[in-house]
Structure formats: C-alpha cells, structure tokens
Amino acid sequence: MLSALxxxxxxxxxxxxIARGLALPIPGPVLGMLFLFVALxxxxxxGENLQTTSQNLLQHLSLLFVPAGTGIMVHLHRVxxxxxxxxxxxLVSTLATLIVTALVxxxxxxxxxxxxxxx
Amino acid sequence: MTQEIxxxxxxxxxxxxxxxxxxxxxxxxxxxxxxxxxxxxxxxPVLIAVSVLVLFLTLTGTxxxxxxxxxxxVHFLLGPATVALAIPLYTQFRRVRSMLLxxxxxxxxxxxxxxxxxxxxxxxLGASTSTQLSLAPKSVTTPIAxxxxxxxxxxxxxxxxLVIVTGILGAVGARYVFDAMKLRDPAIRGFAIGIASHGIGxxxxxxxxxxxxxxxxxxxxxxxxLTALLVPWLLSSF
Numbered sequence: 001m002l003s004a005l006x007x008x009x010x011x012x013x014x015x016x017x018i019a020r021g022l023a024l025p026i027p028g029p030v031l032g033m034l035f036l037f038v039a040l041x042x043x044x045x046x047g048e049n050l051q052t053t054s055q056n057l058l059q060h061l062s063l064l065f066v067p068a069g070t071g072i073m074v075h076l077h078r079v080x081x082x083x084x085x086x087x088x089x090x091l092v093s094t095l096a097t098l099i100v101t102a103l104v105x106x107x108x109x110x111x112x113x114x115x116x117x118x119x
Numbered sequence: 120m121t122q123e124i125x126x127x128x129x130x131x132x133x134x135x136x137x138x139x140x141x142x143x144x145x146x147x148x149x150x151x152x153x154x155x156x157x158x159x160x161x162x163x164p165v166l167i168a169v170s171v172l173v174l175f176l177t178l179t180g181t182x183x184x185x186x187x188x189x190x191x192x193v194h195f196l197l198g199p200a201t202v203a204l205a206i207p208l209y210t211q212f213r214r215v216r217s218m219l220l221x222x223x224x225x226x227x228x229x230x231x232x233x234x235x236x237x238x239x240x241x242x243x244l245g246a247s248t249s250t251q252l253s254l255a256p257k258s259v260t261t262p263i264a265x266x267x268x269x270x271x272x273x274x275x276x277x278x279x280x281l282v283i284v285t286g287i288l289g290a291v292g293a294r295y296v297f298d299a300m301k302l303r304d305p306a307i308r309g310f311a312i313g314i315a316s317h318g319i320g321x322x323x324x325x326x327x328x329x330x331x332x333x334x335x336x337x338x339x340x341x342x343x344x345l346t347a348l349l350v351p352w353l354l355s356s357f
Contacts, residue, residue, distance in 0.1 A: 062322035
C-alpha cells in the first residue's frame, strides 16, 4: 500500500511540476492521471498493489469532498441573499448538462455496443 | 467540572485532531445511512455529512478555518485519488476507444451547456457579476474550478461550494433523468454524470457500476481541462 501511494504521489508531483512549469491550464493531478494512464499502457496494466490501493481510495471518493463542501458555512450569507438565482442556475444547468451530454452521445453512437449491463 | 470540560475543549478546538475525526465520523455515519437505504441517491453521503458538520460547527461556534486545519488531511487526498482514476480508465480503455466519436461530441456539447446555462440562468434572475463568474466553472472538480474562478474574477471559495452542490445535485438526480430518457448504456450514463457533476458524480457512478465509473472519471478529467480553456475564452468573446 505504501509503495502504491508513493507512486500516486510521484505522478501527482510530476503533473504539478509540469503544469506549473509550462503554465498549462490543466491542473497537476489531472495531468498526473494522464501520465499514469500512459505508463499503464506502456507497462501493460497496474500491479496488484496499485490496483488494490486505488480501489480503496476510489471507493470512498465522496469522503474527500466533505471538507470543501463544509465551506458552505462561510458563504451562508451570500447563498441566502442570492438563493433563487443560485439554486435555479445549478438545477437547470446540471439537468441540462446531463440531458444534452447523454443525447448527443446517443445520437453519435451509430451501432450501440452490446457489452455492459444497464446500471 | 465545567471548567475541566472547557479546558479540554480549548485543547481540542486548537488541534487538527478534532476536525479530522469529526469529518471521518460524519462521513461514516452518512455512508451507513446511504447503504441502509440501498444506495438511494437521495441519501447522498456528501450531503448528509456536510449538513451534520455545518450544524456541529455552528452550534459549537467553531470557525471553518479551525475545522479545515484538521480536515485538510482528507482534502489533500483528492490529488492522489484523481491520479488513481487512471486505473479504471485503463481497465475500460477498449470500450472508450470504440466510442471515440460519442465521447468527443458529448464532451464538447456537455461542457458548453454546463458553462453557458449556469451563467445565463443566474444572469436572467439578477445574480451579481461575481456570483455569475463563480458559477461558470461549477461542473468541474474543485481544484480546477477554484483556479478558473480566481483567473476570471469570481470568488474561489464560493465556487468550491457551488461545485460541491452541483456534484450532489447530479449524483442525486442523474438516475431519474436517465431512467426518464430510457437510457441504459452504463458508459453513456457514466460519461454524462462525469461531465455534469465531476468527482461526486463519479463517486456515485463507481458505486453503481465499474464501467459507469470509468467513463465518469474520463469525462471528469476531460471536462476539467476543456472548461479551463473554454471559460476564459467564452467570457472574452461575449
């Protein structure tokens, strides 16, 4: 687990350094994900260690958003002042994005692949 | 006795231990509720945990800064977790490659819709300019969204909150939207949820189906990069 976590941090660090060094608009961790993906393609897959650690980390991905979400308490004032435009904007936009993305993909998919079960 | 308790409280409120512990406790409680409801999207664990924490911090008069001194250790793991998304992506790579056209078209359409509709609705309903700007990057993952908000003159910490709310809305609502559309393909369901509601949507997708999760992770990464390019460009051209 320790070596897998170190690997993830090394890829993040590499992403961070390159993104900042070249002033890219892509954030470090996303670039790190890209590097790891390329490394996996070259290596032909993750080792068992990395596989297990990532699975554990991703299983509770939603936990990692809790500290930032709790930051809503700092903005309660603005949120209560502008609750209608904020709520309407987030609701309409999230629904529209889900529908538009799914529809466009469905239209572009000429022969629906048979693999995979409905979720 | 009360003095002793208040002394203990003085110690606890100054140490990162409390913020970290209550974050983990609140989340585990929330996750237990979520599982007990059979992973019902309405019982979203982030929503429950955040509500409990805000209530607790408000009642004890603890500031967010004090809380975050402890919670930052959890927050930090977002970085390595984002990198780890490469693994499900690799596992599903063959399916992704076979869907190159839908993926690219869905990304472009979804990314534009997310930005433009959020800003337009807020503008029509009279939101302040700084609120509109803070809304523009709301569909991408927290660190990217905060960076974009900073660059265009929004309020990064407000954006972080809007990002989380967007994530929760998508994670809660997606199933009902897709079911109403009679959309069954787990790849498309996952990809759309990743575009609309980033990591929180991706977390939800992983709990439903591995393939959905991988496509959500892909969508979240691509949308993060594209939104960072699109938002400043859209703002300067309108």
